[in-house]
Amino acid sequence: MKVFVVFIVISFMTFSLKLNAQFAFELKQGNNVVFDFNTIQEYLSGITYMNAMTLSVNVDRRFDLYVGAVTTNIGFWDEVQTYSNIGDPPTIDMVKLRFRNTNSTSQVAGFFDLQDFGNPTDIIGTKGVLDGDINCPLNGTNTAGDYLANPGCYQFRVDLKITPDFTYKSGLYTLKIKYYLVEDL
Numbered sequence: 001m002k003v004f005v006v007f008i009v010i011s012f013m014t015f016s017l018k019l020n021a022q023f024a025f026e027l028k029q030g031n032n033v034v035f036d037f038n039t040i041q042e043y044l045s046g047i048t049y050m051n052a053m054t055l056s057v058n059v060d061r062r063f064d065l066y067v068g069a070v071t072t073n074i075g076f077w078d079e080v081q082t083y084s085n086i087g088d089p090p091t092i093d094m095v096k097l098r099f100r101n102t103n104s105t106s107q108v109a110g111f112f113d114l115q116d117f118g119n120p121t122d123i124i125g126t127k128g129v130l131d132g133d134i135n136c137p138l139n140g141t142n143t144a145g146d147y148l149a150n151p152g153c154y155q156f157r158v159d160l161k162i163t164p165d166f167t168y169k170s171g172l173y174t175l176k177i178k179y180y181l182v183e184d185l
Helices: 040-045
Strands: 006-016 023-028 032-037 047-059 063-070 078-082 095-100 121-124 155-162 171-183
Touching (some): 047 171
Parallel strands (some): 006 171
Antiparallel strands (some): 095 155
16 A cells, blocks of 8 residues: 655745734744645544644734735645655645634634635635724624733634645645735725
């Protein structure tokens, strides 16, 4: 029986818009997460990293938070090295993310597929749309606040899950995930 080995490295990038306002993002945990699939069980069940990172938000006005992947070829992981010519290049949507906090303020419940940054997933607010005020502790909280005073609304734990199956070409791949915190304009 042949077992394909896939090493996947995810790098996190965070960005915030600095105006005369206070917009701060704190990233907890390391910048890279390595998914190393060595067994058939890992391929079939996937690997989940709970609390892969923590995003702590500190804002003094209404905000949007969204996430997306940045790769060389839209929709696909960046290839570092392949171990076989058999299979397809891995797609970014095999990465599942989940944003959690005590008050469940994320607009997306449960795990969702990672999308390209050209079409990011809105976690809080809607990119490019002026949203109304949603106060803590309601779902979609987008008003001024900070994670020190109210972590239940302004601190997010991000879980990552990948289930590659056997259709992808074995190898080493990388992917950058961008998190944007911007003023709701």
